[in-house]
Amino acid sequence: MQSNSGVLSQGQMSLKQIHIQGIDMFGSNVGFLKFKADVLDNETGKKVPGIVFSRGPAVAVLILLKSSGEDYVVLTEQARVPVGRLILELPAGMLDGDGTDIVGTAVREVEEETGISLNSADMVNLTAFLDPSTGCKIFPSAGGCDEEISLFLYKGQVDQGVIDALRGKEMGLRDHGELIKVHVVPYRKLWRMTADSKVLSAVALYEMAIRDGLLPS
Template sequence: KMLRSAAPLLLRAAPRFPAHFSASLRFFPLHRRCSRGSVDGKREIARRNSNRSIASSSVGMASNNSPDAAPPTHSSTVTLSSGETIQISGAPTLSPSEFRNAIDSALFKQWLKNMQGSSGILTKEQMSLKQVHIQGVDMFGRGVGFLKFKADVFDNETGKKVPGIVFSRGQSVAVLIILESGGEDYVVLTEQVRVPVGRLILELPAGMLDDDGNDIVGTAIREVEEETGISLHVADMVNLTAFLDPSTGCRIFPSPGGCDEEISLFLYRGHVKQETITALHGKEMGLRDHGELIKVHVAPYRTLWHMTVDAKALAAIALYEMAQREGLLASSSG
């Protein structure tokens, strides 16, 4: 809803693309910590991508569909907008506070909201939600970072259960930074260790939103600063996903078969001297005392589509190219 209301504004007010990138961009040294009032280091990491090393507490992922699994020891109910009451259970490995944190979390509430929204699968009464089993929780400081649960959803016509295992991590942002120098367009990438896939990945600067999910553009700007040392301005940011049809929610879902993550993709374009490109490439960033090891890469934009496996980058390329073709982007020449 927020992005739908912001989309006309973004289309009416084309971003300013400064003649000299350095006029609107500052670099920060490696040891600098982003100042965010009362938000401490752990909260900083809480917004970051799933594989970053953080101070978290992980609890068991025992599923109740295993013949050897112990019966759930936690139980609660939630009432849907239809008035139907749904049973919520928790794995025995969860503590009472973890179970309560899970069902009270913004992640779980947003998932229920999506299920019952205008395009939700429960809205047209073709599907029914019978129960939810909370299997695991990852706490980021005092808040819930990730959830894993199993939802028993049935097709009302056939009576068959549909796949319902959910890894919940909520909203994220990523930024496509294109820098023109000497007649060549370059893109700024980060190289990070990605434990879930067991390899280093070249990807766009990105990160997770806080629980309230209200400051999407601000989060995008902060992530760029933390991961690359580049400071951008709100007026220069273009929300590429705002160009999508409003019926889509103006976000992309990279893995909807198992994860609820929804991503807003932004664009920044600017002009720099070649010395800036050289200074950026190979720069080491990240909160290293928290195990966050990031190396900045700068590559020609024309080669990006076949040098990265990052779905965020590939989706951003597609949206950027189509927006250019449709004349939705202002010229970056002046």
């Protein structure tokens, strides 16, 4: 809020106080934070909604693998307790430490969740195509959560045996509670196979970047 593009720096609003309501630790580090911020609109003097679930920045990767003339996407399946469902998602994860190694985190999360080793130099930041005024991130639930996601693209060509080996592969860091099953689906069917906002946002950015000549078709 105090950044150059934030509402406090532009004089639109004022922050009076913050009430910390809950903290979840990840080892010795703060993981999730729940708080309420008392923020006033300077013009009307009225409070604006300020209940926040804070989890910080994250990354996700759209992996496109071409094999036998078909484009495939690698997804992960995990049980998501908040929505009570198994969800097909892009390989993704939260940024650790100071949150500056975005590409490195994306590569690491892909390997942990799918077993695929990627080269950082081959990663394309899809969210970097957004206008700078957006922060070049996507905000999946800006009304209640501060999470901002950088979406990356990786494209490669593999033998059919690689596709077959990935299907149904069980991955994840068991000590972190990750029970992940890998899925490989045709890209042409992807947009109807999941309600994961990361998938649908990545598809939209990818298709629009091709349409505008920012990426080869």
